[in-house]
Amino acid sequence: MRIPTTTFTKLPNHVAIIMDGNGTWAKKRGLPRTMGHRQGAKTLLEVVKASQSIGIKYLTVFAFSTENWSRPQEEVDYLMKLPFEFLAQYQDDFQKSEIKFQAIGKIDDLPEPLQAKIKEVEQQSLNNTGLNLIVAVNYGGHEEIVHACNQLLKQNKNMITEADFVAQLYTNNIPDVDLLIRTSGQMRISNFLLWQIAYSEIYFTEVLWPDFHKKELIKALKAYESRDRRFGGIK
Ligand code: FPP
Numbered sequence: 001m002r003i004p005t006t007t008f009t010k011l012p013n014h015v016a017i018i019m020d021g022n023g024t025w026a027k028k029r030g031l032p033r034t035m036g037h038r039q040g041a042k043t044l045l046e047v048v049k050a051s052q053s054i055g056i057k058y059l060t061v062f063a064f065s066t067e068n069w070s071r072p073q074e075e076v077d078y079l080m081k082l083p084f085e086f087l088a089q090y091q092d093d094f095q096k097s098e099i100k101f102q103a104i105g106k107i108d109d110l111p112e113p114l115q116a117k118i119k120e121v122e123q124q125s126l127n128n129t130g131l132n133l134i135v136a137v138n139y140g141g142h143e144e145i146v147h148a149c150n151q152l153l154k155q156n157k158n159m160i161t162e163a164d165f166v167a168q169l170y171t172n173n174i175p176d177v178d179l180l181i182r183t184s185g186q187m188r189i190s191n192f193l194l195w196q197i198a199y200s201e202i203y204f205t206e207v208l209w210p211d212f213h214k215k216e217l218i219k220a221l222k223a224y225e226s227r228d229r230r231f232g233g234i235k
Pocket residue numbers: 019020021022023024025037038040041044062063064065068079082083086135184209
């Protein structure tokens with residue numbers, strides 16, 4: 001028997017996710033917070049595969065914010081190790097399935113081995129034509145905007161356009177976000193993609209990130225399908 005696949009009348013081109021609730025997921029099980037992040041990385045892989053099979057073109061996930069350095073050292077160390085391991089483990093699969101990887105954020109401040117792995121996988125996957133997977137590490141919306149301003153100052157212009165500004169964002173080659181998802185019941189943006197979400201549809205769910213399986217992604221996409229996007233105009 002053929003299992004029917006879910007079809008959508010419209011799909012977001014760019015989905016961004018604040019993967020929240022790893023710590024809570026672990027606490028509920030009497031596990032250390034790091035185990036919640038480990039499970040979160042497994043969920044990320046599932047969501048990457050699901051997004052690809054559904055036909056989403058851009059997926060951006062928030063792995064570490066410029067504010068996350070204030071967490072206990074053990075957790076920070078683990079959160080730095082996870083993306084390295086994730087990339088090392090799946091970089092060959094990314095090549096096979098044509099996934100194009102990119103990291104955004106203040107990459108220069110990350111541990112050397114992670115910086116090197118990011119560069120390697122970005123280079124390796126540069127010409128891939130499948131899903132664009134963008135991982136925000138040491139990313140903060142404020143930092144990105146100030147960084148863009150400083151880049152523009154170097155150009156000695158006395159006036160800039162929106163296009164000039166966008167060209168200096170870490171996401172300069174990436175379209176704006178259509179659907180922003182945040183798990184774990186928190187209803188805030190937490191300094192994520194501030195410029196890029198100006199007209200995003202936002203979907204909040206109580207589900208903790210490690211429990212955000214393919215069917216939860218489909219629910220979010222179905223919610224998006226029913227939204228009436230106007231971009232400030234009227235119909
Ligand atoms: C927020 O949950 C989550 C993070 C700060 C880290 C997200 C990281 C992952 C999902 C790991 C996988 C990433 C890669 C790139 C492999 P929280 O810890 O703040 O949860 P809480 O609000 O329940 O405490």
